[in-house]
Amino acid sequence: MSLIACGGSTEPTKGQTADITQDPAYQKGFALVKQSDCLTCHQVDAKGIGPSYKEIAQQYSNAGPDQLSSVAQKIITGGAGVWGQIPMTAHPSLSPDDAKAMLDYILLLK
């Protein structure tokens, strides 16, 4: 149990290990993911029915905004074909903002 952060710089620099659980984007997205059924098919580190969140984060780490909004949209519409033939179920009650917040959380997990 140490409260000493890596680096010691007050300004977070790229590549520095920060505690992502303190990131508001992590907290918001994770809360939404927990409320929904995502975790029945996805785990952070291991493949379940769906790909692990870590794999998804790595896959889209260099994606542009257009690609990311279509991935967020896919959480709403569901579908297959990117990772395999098993489809993700649709989540039609999610708003685009919530889907984006969930994806932002997933992308932090790389």
Ligand code: HEC
């Ligand atoms: C019934 C199981 C299931 C549930 C529930 C589920 N997923 Fe998925 N998810 C999958 C599968 C299977 C894939 C791979 C789809 C493919 O190959 O295109 C996937 C893919 C994804 C992807 C990557 C999409 C892509 O095109 O690369 C994201 C992001 C994602 N899921 C997020 C979520 C979130 C957020 C939730 C909760 C709202 C959720 N999933 C709920 C099964 C599920």
